[in-house]
Every structure is written in structure tokens, then in C-alpha cells.
Amino acid sequence: MSTPRERLAAVGNQIPPLIALIVLWMLLWGEFSWLNLLVGLSVGLIVTVAFYLVPVQLSGRLHPWHTLVFFVRLLRDIVRASVDVAWLAVKPGLTTSNAILAIELRTRSDLILTWTAVATSIVPGSIVVDIDRESSTLFLHVLNMHSARDIERFRRQVLDTERRIVRGFGSREDVERMRGVRPENRLSARRAARADRPLKKGLS
Structure with missing residues (x-):
């Protein structure tokens, strides 16, 4: 069972595709109007809710x-x-x-x-x-x-x-x-470094 945080993240991941669909709808009509915006929003909601889309996990990082x-x-x-x-x-x-x-x-x-x-x-x-x-x-x-x-x-x-x-x-x-370093290798290296600290202190 998903947690509230996971459900919130899933909803957040659907926002960029929804915005993209609205923009695409506006571009297809070639003009901006509140009616086109509302219709585009409706179409976007139908597509994102009724049709299965593989969830794309956003990185949450921007340089x-x-x-x-x-x-x-x-x-x-x-x-x-x-x-x-x-x-x-x-x-x-x-x-x-x-x-x-x-x-x-x-x-x-x-x-x-x-x-x-x-x-x-x-x-x-x-x-x-x-x-x-x-x-x-x-x-x-x-x-x-x-x-x-x-x-x-x-x-x-x-x-x-x-x-x-x-x-x-x-x-x-x-x-x-x-960089050629897998996340699991990085985690193992950190654990090994932590395990070596007490040993180095005891030798000193």
C-alpha cells in the first residue's frame, strides 16, 4: 500500500505531462483563449487519467x-x-x-x-x-x-x-x-569507510 508521500509524488509526476498536453492542444488550435485552455485541460485530464502512461520519475535536480x-x-x-x-x-x-x-x-x-x-x-x-x-x-x-x-x-x-x-x-x-560509479558501489564505499574509522582510531 502506497504512503501519502508516494501518492503525492505520483500526482506531481503527472503534472508535467498534463501541462505538455495543454500546450500541445493550444498549439494545434493556433491561438490562446480561455475556452481552448479549458478544453485542453479537460482533454489532458482524460488522457492522463483514462489511459495508462508509464510514470516518469523526475530527478528533482536542475543545474x-x-x-x-x-x-x-x-x-x-x-x-x-x-x-x-x-x-x-x-x-x-x-x-x-x-x-x-x-x-x-x-x-x-x-x-x-x-x-x-x-x-x-x-x-x-x-x-x-x-x-x-x-x-x-x-x-x-x-x-x-x-x-x-x-x-x-x-x-x-x-x-x-x-x-x-x-x-x-x-x-x-x-x-x-x-562517472562510472554505480550507486550501490558508492554506498558500499561509504559503509566501508565508516567501518574503517573505529579500526583506525584503535590503532592510533
Whole structure:
């Protein structure tokens, strides 16, 4: 049986999707009015209550500087990729070589997985075609892949995007995982350090 705190957290986790649905409804109508706002709120409530949505646990952490770095870098990647794709469209004698790549992320957060998929898809030249939630793997269709070096460079770009997202608003556990330290290892290290303190005092 869930505690009041867990129920409150579950309700709080539904607020961001509800707001997103309201904004999407307003964008579809193309204008703001109180009627559209009320109808959007009603539709959002029906969707979030009547249909099962996998709960996304918010990290509760926001680092302003790293978040700004993520969005600035994302904007730069979009501009640069737009120029590259435009050049491919008019390049004479173009030989296309596309690829489907499977890239496993280093975190296991649904929130980070979603943000990374969206951030990667809105950059021209690549799009997510499938996601394996269990292994946090993105399957992407990527343009202009001619060698193993191109594939590795794109893979690093996706992982760098994930790293910037985690540093901006990922949980502390995600940050630790990105550093190569699992939360359980960190906890074990703390316990071992506490156990060594009495021994060191006795030897001194």
C-alpha cells in the first residue's frame, strides 16, 4: 500500500505531462483563449487519467549552467546539421550511404532516455526509429555514414548529448553512473569507510 508521500509524488509526476498536453492542444488550435485552455485541460485530464502512461520519475535536480550549455550546444548542432544536410541535397555526384545504428546509453532513466531521443531526432540527419527501454538503447537512422570512423563519431555525439542532459537536470544517481560509479558501489564505499574509522582510531 502506497504512503501519502508516494501518492503525492505520483500526482506531481503527472503534472508535467498534463501541462505538455495543454500546450500541445493550444498549439494545434493556433491561438490562446480561455475556452481552448479549458478544453485542453479537460482533454489532458482524460488522457492522463483514462489511459495508462508509464510514470516518469523526475530527478528533482536542475543545474542552470549545464542546462544552458545543453540548449546552446543543441542549437549549434541543429544549425550545423541543417547546413550539412542542405549541402548533401545539392552536392553533385552524391553517393548516399545511410545506416541504422544501435546506441546503448549509459544511464537507465526513462527521462534521460526520452530527452536524448528527442534531442537527437530534432537534429537534421538522424531520427530515432525504435527504442529498447529495458537496455536504454536507441535505434537511429543516420545519413551519410561511409565508414566505421563516421559511425563512431556519431555514436560519441549521441553519448555527449546524453552526458550534457545528465549534467543539466539528471538525478544524482545518473551523474554517478556517468562517472562510472554505480550507486550501490558508492554506498558500499561509504559503509566501508565508516567501518574503517573505529579500526583506525584503535590503532592510533
